[in-house]
Amino acid sequence: MxxxxxxxxxxxxxxxxxxxxxxxxxxxxxxxxxxxxxxxxxxxxxxxxxxxxxxxxxxxxxxxxxxxxxxxxxxxxxxxxxxxxxxxxxxxxxxxxxxxxxxxxxxxxxxSRHVQRSPYKLWQMVMASFLSGFALSVTGFSLFWPALASGFISMATWWVSGPGLRSRVTSSIFRDFMGAVVTLGLASVFQLWMAAPFEALSIGGLVILVPGLTLTTAIAELADQNLVSGTAKLMQAVLTLLALGLAYMLFQDLSEALHLAAAPSAGPRPQALAVSAFGMMVSAACWSVIFRVPPRSLPWATLTGMLGWFILKMFASSQYLAAASFLAALAVGFVSLAFSTRYKVPSQVFSVPGIIAMLPGMLALTSLRSFAAGNQDHGLELGFRVAATAGSIVFGLFTARIPFAFKPRIKLFSAFRARH
Structure with missing residues (x-):
């Protein structure tokens, strides 16, 4: 060579x-x-x-x-x-x-197994999982103690579905199922102590488990004509959703068998823009740590996540379902590729944390829950929204590549003009 x-x-x-x-x-x-x-x-x-x-x-x-x-x-x-x-x-x-x-x-x-080490220590990743659950709950529901519980549940779920069982259980699908059992079980226990919406307690753990990123990656592989890889990832996402749905139905059946009261449910409360932005910043930074983004790239990965969330927030109306995700992904993709060129690292370092806020994982889980409850029409509607959102993200990221694909040709043309 x-x-x-x-x-x-x-x-x-x-x-x-x-x-x-x-x-x-x-x-x-x-x-x-x-x-x-x-x-x-x-x-x-x-x-x-x-x-x-x-x-x-x-x-x-x-x-x-x-x-x-x-x-x-x-x-x-x-x-x-x-x-x-x-x-x-x-x-x-x-x-x-x-x-x-x-x-x-x-x-x-x-x-050599000892050459490359994680850029973060285990306790830092544990704290990141806790803070991500806390930030998601407190900015969504404005309840401090349930948010602390959500952080604890998020931390336990990350441990069970990740490093806690990885060496003992090779199937990621079963680890996610066990993580869902932990999330739903702990949320039910905490509800015995505090009057809080079930979502405020479980949101942190569920966001860790839902395969929104896997689903979006699968569509990206299929769009790139990698049919085998895309189909395999798509089936992995579907099986993960089925595992989460099964855990939910098991707890629902158990509650009915024991004649327990149904868990109170509530949607997120509207928050001031500054509060939501701060929560998103903490969440994006925590997810960057969980995904082991190199420390020197952490501020830019967090900034990319904030950019995607802000554009998504601007088009928060349901009538902009496709445009919101597409424009947010387009901006995230363009900025990620620019940072990748500038700092000589893969663009995924910035794009993966950048699209976390717009992934349709929770929407996919809600769709599955609707089917389980016998509401097929609502489930189909949500399923279409999942496909539209994931597709918009993928094609937004693909569109962002276009200016960078012409870059080598532009340089070659400039060199030709300089010689002549």
């Missing part, structure tokens, strides 16, 4: 690509970007390479010097969103592409 490192053998290249791809997808990286990057590396090394990636595995095939076809398959048992590791991985890949690292050395780094 550039005369600095010995050319890797086909087996060494396959080993690096398989480990890099497995780590990349497990950290929440898009499969389309991964396939393009690995194919580009094979082209640079003059090794014909085929890459096929899904959320559950990556298949890499290349031809060695004798023309023989060599293949490898790497399975992915568990995945999540780790934006800090995603930045680290893309930094390693860039060093390989520019010749700063050999493929062999990069492979050793990837397989």
């Amino acid at each position: 550039g005369g600095k490192h010995p050319a890797p053998s086909c087996d060494e290249l396959l080993s690096f690509m398989a480990e890099y791809g497995r780590s990349y997808i497990a950290s929440g990286g898009p499969t389309s970007r991964l396939e393009e990057a690995l194919a580009g590396l094979g082209l640079k090394l003059d090794v014909p390479t085929d890459v096929f990636a899904t959320p559950t595995g990556i298949f890499v095939s290349c031809h060695d010097q004798t023309g023989a076809n060599r293949t490898t398959l790497s399975r992915i048992k568990d995945s999540g969103i780790n934006l800090g590791k995603l930045c680290w991985l893309e930094g390693i890949f860039e060093d390989v592409m520019t010749g700063k690292l050999s493929v062999q050395h990069a492979d050793k780094i990837l397989r």
Whole structure:
């Protein structure tokens, strides 16, 4: 590579690509970007390479010097969103592409489990989960003690659905089901002590569990013609919603069997703009920590989240269902790509926290609850709104790419004019 490192053998290249791809997808990286990057590396090394990636595995095939076809398959048992590791991985890949690292050395780094560490300590992430639940509840319902309970429930739910059971339970769907049981159970217990709406207590935990981001990512993969990956993520989102709906119906049936009074329900209360903005800022910052955004990018990720929320707030009327999400996602996508170019990190570092406020996860859960209650018409209406919102977010993010897609051509045209 550039005369600095010995050319890797086909087996060494396959080993690096398989480990890099497995780590990349497990950290929440898009499969389309991964396939393009690995194919580009094979082209640079003059090794014909085929890459096929899904959320559950990556298949890499290349031809060695004798023309023989060599293949490898790497399975992915568990995945999540780790934006800090995603930045680290893309930094390693860039060093390989520019010749700063050999493929062999990069492979050793990837397989060393003690090289890349989380940018945040465990207690910081626990506090972030607590504050996110507290901020969502206190800004939505203006009740201090229920908001504290919501923060505690959010913290417990994050622990159960994440680090608490990850080493013991490999199925993320079952962990989400257990998280829903914890959320609903603790909310019911807290209701015995305080007269508060059920939503004010459970909102923090439910927001952690609802698969709004998975649903939106699935539509993005389908729109990018990655049908296998998009379908797999779509089914994961549907199964997660079914798990949450099942937990809700189990608690509902248990309450009826024990002749318990139904939990009082109430919608969010309108708040002053400054209060809502402060709550959104805290929530966006906390979610950035939970997603392990690098600390130096944390202020800009929070700012991107605030921008998306503000535009969504401007079009808060139901008659602007598609326009609100589309314009907010367009702004988030454009700013994320600008920050990505400026700070040399993946755009997901900014766009993922940026779209949290507009994800239709809670709407999807409400739709499922309507079907469970026998209200099919209302469930279908909410289901359409979920699809419209998720689609608007995806196409807003896609539209934001257009100016950046023309950037290399503009530079090339400018260089041509300078020479002539």
